[in-house]
Amino acid sequence: MILLHSLKSEYTKTKHSSYLWIHLLIPLFGAILFVLYFSLYESTPLYNKCKMILELTATVFPILIGIVTAVVTNMEEKASYFYRLLSFEHRRGIYLSKLLLLFLSGTFSVLLLFVLFTGGITIITPIESFPYFILLKSFLALIISGLFFYTVHLFISFKFSIGISIFISIVEALLTILFSNVSLPGIWKFIPFSWSVKLSEFVLQGKQSEFYSGLIALIIITVITIFITTTWFQQWEGKKSYE
Numbered sequence: 626m627i628l629l630h631s632l633k634s635e636y637t638k639t640k641h642s643s644y645l646w647i648h649l650l651i652p653l654f655g656a657i658l659f660v661l662y663f664s665l666y667e668s669t670p671l672y673n674k675c676k677m678i679l680e681l682t683a684t685v686f687p688i689l690i691g692i693v694t695a696v697v698t699n700m701e702e703k704a705s706y707f708y709r710l711l712s713f714e715h716r717r718g719i720y721l722s723k724l725l726l727l728f729l730s731g732t733f734s735v736l737l738l739f740v741l742f743t744g745g746i747t748i749i750t751p752i753e754s755f756p757y758f759i760l761l762k763s764f765l766a767l768i769i770s771g772l773f774f775y776t777v778h779l780f781i782s783f784k785f786s787i788g789i790s791i792f793i794s795i796v797e798a799l800l801t802i803l804f805s806n807v808s809l810p811g812i813w814k815f816i817p818f819s820w821s822v823k824l825s826e827f828v829l830q831g832k833q834s835e836f837y838s839g840l841i842a843l844i845i846i847t848v849i850t851i852f853i854t855t856t857w858f859q860q861w862e863g864k865k866s867y868e
Contacts, residue, residue, distance in 0.1 A: 655742070683821040724779055738764070774797070778793070820843055
């Protein structure tokens with residue numbers, strides 16, 4: 626109940642900020658770009674085109690995460706320099722509500738991209754036997770992998786600075802591009818920077834065993850990360866690392 630109340634409060638604070646517009650406009654522009662790509666390169670194999678849009682989405686996703694977590698933490702810092710947060714005895718619920726808002730917003734944004742893109746494809750350039758379900762599952766893999774990055778960036782924004790969070794998100798995007806073109810052996814294929822693109826590619830390629838083993842590793846590490854960061858936030862005194 627406390628978590629739901631905090632979630633409603635967090636949502637209310639974002640109504641008059643750029644937060645909502647970011648999650649609406651980026652999927653819209655992305656869908657338009659993807660539909661144009663499909664219509665202009667009709668001769669390109671369908672698998673290559675689907676792989677391309679998944680890689681591009683996985684590349685932009687970390688940057689989006691870095692920006693929106695910066696927006697959320699910046700609102701708290703500007704409003705009361707974190708005094709409101711520090712006044713609560715049980716701060717884990719506040720932290721989790723912020724994390725949940727970020728994750729749900731990201732989920733909405735990715736699903737909106739999928740709906741707009743597939744709707745545009747169906748209307749403008751109909752493709753026989755288009756893999757709607759496989760593509761949806763690939764997008765869901767992107768969403769699940771995003772929870773880890775939301776957790777990490779929320780911690781970085783509070784502990785260090787907004788600038789560092791955005792800088793790291795750009796590095797993550799570059800590493801995503803790198804890992805999308807590199808075959809990682811053994812356990813290395815499950816390192817965080819490769820999750821978003823590799824899990825979606827496993828779905829697209831029909832590699833079920835690799836997908837589920839990667840998903841299990843992702844869930845375990847994400848749960849551990851959430852536990853560590855919420856425990857830290859409960860003890861946080863509102864100071865940045867450079868203060």
